[in-house]
Amino acid sequence: MSSFLSSSIGKKLIMSLSGLFLIVFVLVHLVLNSFLLFDSTGELFNAGAHFMSLPVIRFGLQPVLFGGFIIHIIYAITLTLQNMKARPQKYAVQNLGNSSTWSSRNMFVLGGLVLVFIAMHLMHFFVPIQIQGNVHDDAQLVKALFTDESMGLVYTGLYVLGGILLGLHLAHGFWSAFQSIGFSNKIWRKRLEKVSYFYAFFIAAGFVIIPLYLHFFA
Amino acid sequence: MADKILKELTIRVWRQKDAKSKGKLESYKINNISGGTSFLEMLDILNEELINKGTEPIAFDHDCREGICGMCSLFINGRAHGPDDDITTCQLHMRKFKEGETITIEPWRAGAFPVLKDLIVDRTAFEKVLQSGGYISVNTGGVPDGNAIPISYDDAEEAMDAAACIGCGACVATCKNSSAMLFVSAKVSHLAKLPQGRVEATRRAKNMVAKMDELGFGNCTNTGACEVECPKGISIANIARLNREFLSATIKE
Ligand code: HEM
Ligand code: SF4
Ligand code: FES
Numbered sequence: 023m024s025s026f027l028s029s030s031i032g033k034k035l036i037m038s039l040s041g042l043f044l045i046v047f048v049l050v051h052l053v054l055n056s057f058l059l060f061d062s063t064g065e066l067f068n069a070g071a072h073f074m075s076l077p078v079i080r081f082g083l084q085p086v087l088f089g090g091f092i093i094h095i096i097y098a099i100t101l102t103l104q105n106m107k108a109r110p111q112k113y114a115v116q117n118l119g120n121s122s123t124w125s126s127r128n129m130f131v132l133g134g135l136v137l138v139f140i141a142m143h144l145m146h147f148f149v150p151i152q153i154q155g156n157v158h159d160d161a162q163l164v165k166a167l168f169t170d171e172s173m174g175l176v177y178t179g180l181y182v183l184g185g186i187l188l189g190l191h192l193a194h195g196f197w198s199a200f201q202s203i204g205f206s207n208k209i210w211r212k213r214l215e216k217v218s219y220f221y222a223f224f225i226a227a228g229f230v231i232i233p234l235y236l237h238f239f240a
Numbered sequence: 241m242a243d244k245i246l247k248e249l250t251i252r253v254w255r256q257k258d259a260k261s262k263g264k265l266e267s268y269k270i271n272n273i274s275g276g277t278s279f280l281e282m283l284d285i286l287n288e289e290l291i292n293k294g295t296e297p298i299a300f301d302h303d304c305r306e307g308i309c310g311m312c313s314l315f316i317n318g319r320a321h322g323p324d325d326d327i328t329t330c331q332l333h334m335r336k337f338k339e340g341e342t343i344t345i346e347p348w349r350a351g352a353f354p355v356l357k358d359l360i361v362d363r364t365a366f367e368k369v370l371q372s373g374g375y376i377s378v379n380t381g382g383v384p385d386g387n388a389i390p391i392s393y394d395d396a397e398e399a400m401d402a403a404a405c406i407g408c409g410a411c412v413a414t415c416k417n418s419s420a421m422l423f424v425s426a427k428v429s430h431l432a433k434l435p436q437g438r439v440e441a442t443r444r445a446k447n448m449v450a451k452m453d454e455l456g457f458g459n460c461t462n463t464g465a466c467e468v469e470c471p472k473g474i475s476i477a478n479i480a481r482l483n484r485e486f487l488s489a490t491i492k493e
Contacts, residue, residue: 026490030419030459031449031483101459105417108458110351114265115344117318118416121468127416129461198462204484207477 031202033097038202040094041195045221047087048188052228059235064161071160075152095137102130126194133191139184146177168236181233189226196221243274246334250342251286253298259356265344275335279322280305280312282334299358305330307471310406313413314359315346320410320469328408328471348413352420352456365455366407366423372451373444374427380436389435399433402426404472411466411474417458422466424452425478428485442489449486 026032054074057067073079118127125132146167151157168178196218200206206214249270256263270286277285280302287297303311312329316322322332337343345359353361391399403426411422428445431437437444460479467476 025450029449029486030421030453030457031486032490034459034483035487101461105419105458105461108351108418108456109349111349111355113315113318113346113349115318115346116315118414118463118465121319121414121465122416122463126461126463194462201462201476201480202460202483204480204482204487206480208475211477211480 033101034202036093037097037101038199040090040097041199043090044094045192045196045199047090048192048225052225055232056228058161058164058232058240062240064159064165067161067164068159071151080152091140095133098130098133123194125190126198129191129194129198132187135187136184136191139180139187142180143184165236165240168233169240174237178233178237182230185226185229188229189222192225193219193222243276244335246273246275246337246339246341247271248340249273249337250340251282251345252342253345254347254355254359255298256347256355256358259354259362263355263358265346267342273334275333277334278305278330279314279316279332279334280330299360301360302330307331308406310408313348313361313409315348315413317344320348320413321408321471325468326471326473328406331471348409350409350412350418350457352418353409353412361409363407363409365457366409366420368455369420369424369448369451370407370427373440373447374431376431376436377440391434395433399430402430402433402474402478405430405470405474406472408471410469410471412457414465414469415458415460416463416465417461419460419466420452420455420457421460421479421482422470422474422476424448425476425482426474428482429478432481432485441485442492445482445485446489449482 027036054067054070057070058064060066147160147163150163151160157163168174168181170177197206197211197214200210200214251268251270252265253268254263255266268286268290270282270289273282273285280300283298283300290297301311301313303309305312307328307330310328312321314321314329316329316332321327321329323336324332347353347355347359348361348363350361352365353363356362405423405426407423409423412418412420415422428441428448431444432441462476462479464476467474
């Protein structure tokens with residue numbers, strides 16, 4: 023088993039399982055956020071946020087989620103470092119544009135930027151709501167951030183960017199995870215790539231629309 | 241129709257005295273090359289001129305010059321085996337290049353493929369991967385009657401497609417991670433798909449992957465660049481199969 027986990031394919035399996043776990047999380051997160059679009063009073067969203075603060079979730083699921091992120095990031099760093107070492111002397115001219123997609127070549131950079139975004143995002147909402155615990159109306163807190171007189175537009179822009187970066191990461195990540203597990207062949211490859219683009223676009227569009235809506239229409 | 245003539249080209253090529261020396265790119269002019277000249281013939285012509293001038297000729301690998309042996313290599317203008325698709329460098333012709341163009345030629349770059357001289361790299365690493373499992377251990381007898389062992393059409397086709405790999409190393413050279421997964425997956429697949437090879441399939445996958453990792457090839461991130469540049473059109477569906485074989489080898493243990 024230990025030889026499995028230290029092998030390239032074993033590490034890739036962990037990468038893909040943690041990635042798939044995060045994919046499910048991101049979808050749940052988007053569904054909860056979308057409550058802000060469907061109920062302007064914020065009650066629906068607050069109910070969702072309240073549910074997410076229940077002890078079962080906070081002390082049961084949250085550590086699992088953090089663990090998932092940590093594992094994904096640690097393996098991302100290990101694999102990327104090994105891959106950089108595998109070519110000590112670089113090419114003077116390298117043209118990868120017609121053999122692979124941009125996002126597939128920049129997964130580490132995209133993931134890193136998503137991580138920076140997540141750090142900022144945790145400071146905005148997770149810290150006041152769950153750590154300090156002094157927020158009564160979560161929906162109001164969210165709206166206040168995006169409609170802030172001086173910084174509202176900046177935050178809106180940053181969240182839009184975050185959504186796009188995540189979408190690009192997932193455009194490759196989704197199908198790549200299935201390939202890493204071995205669930206792919208010539209037929210499924212095409213299907214998975216389509217689902218991958220659809221899912222990535224759906225997630226990116228969702229996370230982009232919500233801050234824009236709150237900034238301009240709420 | 242008369243072939244177009246390229247009046248002048250600049251060849252920017254990696255020169256390195258031996259494995260220990262530091263190399264560098266050097267430029268040479270070459271004139272009046274017809275479009276029907278193969279890329280390697282163009283290098284032959286350039287080398288003749290270099291020899292006449294008393295300069296050391298450019299060392300490069302080649303053997304069959306008809307796309308079947310896998311000896312030729314070369315990273316040309318940023319692409320393995322140059323700008324054409326589904327061919328080896330020996331099948332590339334000068335008509336693919338433009339008048340006055342600067343053509344940059346580099347050796348395969350990967351830690352596991354050290355440069356020996358100029359454009360020649362040491363691909364022994366592939367042999368080592370093969371020695372670790374790319375064979376059938378028992379004597380499977382003489383050539384059997386075509387119908388003696390039932391093999392489905394699809395399996396036979398997939399095995400043959402994977403067996404087309406000529407071990408050139410373009411997949412490693414192209415891959416941003418210098419991963420050898422396409423090569424290893426082709427070698428694992430063409431045996432795993434046939435009854436004679438099936439018996440040892442999981443052990444083979446395990447051993448070949450362990451060897452590949454040990455030799456310092458990178459980890460696959462599924463960019464798919466390898467299958468685009470592979471001269472034999474080996475599909476990364478084989479990589480998915482290798483992943484399955486490897487995982488089931490672990491579970492069976
Ligand atoms: C919500 C956040 C994230 C999600 C949903 C996610 C999802 C995924 C998925 C599904 C994969 C494909 C796994 C595979 O190919 O086997 C992946 C790969 C990867 N991720 Fe993430 N990820 C996230 C955040 C991050 C972060 C924060 C980093 C880095 C610091 C990162 C770096 C990588 C790298 C380097 C790969 C490998 C590329 C590849 O093999 O295709 N990811 N991610
Ligand atoms: S898989 Fe293709 S590119 Fe790689 S060694 Fe075999 S023939 Fe060459
Ligand atoms: S020299 Fe044999 S394949 Fe090119």
